[in-house]
Amino acid sequence: MAVIFERTKGLLDVPTHYCPGCTHGVIHRLVAESLEELGVLDRATGVAPVGCSVLAYDYFSCDMHEAAHGRAPAVATGIKRAIPDSIVFTYQGDGDLAAIGTAEIVHAAARGERITTIFVNNCIYGMTGGQMAPTTLPGQVTETSPYGRDVNTAGHPIRVAEMISTLDGAVYVERVSVDSVPNILKAKKAIKKAFEIQMQGLGFTLIEVLSTCPTNWGLAPVEALKWLRENMIPYYPLGVKKDATTGEVK
């Protein structure tokens, strides 16, 4: 009988700690499948962040580093520079990457580090229990924006993919979403392309993945997917923000 689908070898056969309906599991699988399909699992090293995906090092089957909050791009730089033929990725959330780790992500991109960053944006701090993130939408209610994010006092959300795409060292930047099957397939294509570009040694690649947090949004999983579509995508438009391999800048 022909095998038409099987578990990726890029993930270990262990239960994850993620909440029901959380999209981290899907994104982990897309990263793992991409590494496996490109035949680079054997020379891949991932860097886990601080946040909900802090334990990602227990789930990926390749070598892994756990980094301090926000420092994953610096850690990844150290790994890549030490062993240049490694395929190195960081997996970071919005608090980790867009608040405490802004210096590290901007400079890793500016240097054109041959690494791939998977940036999971769900507009909230998940692990600490639902506080305002740099990507929290205007008016969005969180534990630390209980009356809704007021941009006059709490500032404006950061569009990371657009910001990174302005840097010359970044060669491929795309924003994708995992709210639907067609979008998941597009996300997979983007992640795989980013790794291919890293394998060619062309420069820094970042894929921003719009993701859900049913627990801290206080929504059922299906409602959360709908919320993502109706609220996040209008503010964070999907698509390729920069592709220096074709000269495309949006």
Add this chain to the structure above:
Amino acid sequence: MAEKILMKGNEAIGEAAIHAGCQCFFGYPITPQTEVAAYMARKMPKIGRVFLQAESEVAAINMVYGAAGSGVRVLTSSSSPGISLKAEGISYIAGAELPCVIINIVRGGPGLGGIQPAQSDYLQATKGCGHGDYKMVVFAPASVQEMVDLVQEGFDVADMYRTPVMVMGDGMLGQMMEPVEFKERQGRQLPSKDWATTGLRGKREKHNVINSLFLKPEELEEHNRKLQAKYREIENNEVKYEMYNCEGEVDIVIAAYGITSRICKNAVKMLEKEGIKVGLIRPITLWPFPSKAFEEMCGKTKHGFISVELSEGQMIEDVALAVNGRAPIHFYGRSGGMVPTPAEIANKIKAIVGGAK
């Protein structure tokens, strides 16, 4: 014998690291250690190794964490305010049990302080530096030659025990020129780095994970106790110190390290001419601290000990712990970049021991 060459302390650090097989240097400019980075920037690319100027000390130490986890010898260098920024990363490196060498060319603090020599980071260096229950081996060279030797030794000790090692100098040692020799070293038998994240490369079934997170209290306690057992081993095997003029009975014993110990040696010679016998204990490892040397002198000193430091009194705490009430302890320190003269130290000692004997 290797040729002797005249080198600035900071540049000698870089050359010593290269001799020790350091593959990567990550740093950020700060006075008075910037020549280390400048030297590495000139040399490392020419021999196919990595020099990278990071966006901050925070990023630099995390690059060190990544490279050390990948199994290569790695160096970073900074000065006091920069070391405070690196403290977070040093804690992770200690927690994840990674080897690396960190240079601190100390300047006066607190805050931005000044840029002149000081020894005011003693407590920060020897009591851990960052958060958590850990220790860091701290070497305190007193000459450019010793700086070279200890940087090389530092890489071995780091690999031997999978621990961060700090080589702590001061602005004067970093900036002064002295003749140095890069000797052929008797290498240690070092354990293989089978824990490194090199990628599985068909050689391993199970992935390697570099990590300092232990969410279960039982596991974290077990990890902490494993670290402590390692620190006891380091305390048993790696203490280094010099005892100068300590034969027989002495009037007083000076405790001084680094550049201060050299000034103190001149004070010892000056006092000798006046019939005052002064011993000197020079800790070379600040942690582990050479407590036994102090215990040994407790019964042989008439007026106890005097800790002489370029600080307002930091090493004196370890001297007091070692002496444990068995003899009086005095202090003389200058800070903020002020450096005492031998005569100043001699006068202080005369005031304690009561003039010529």
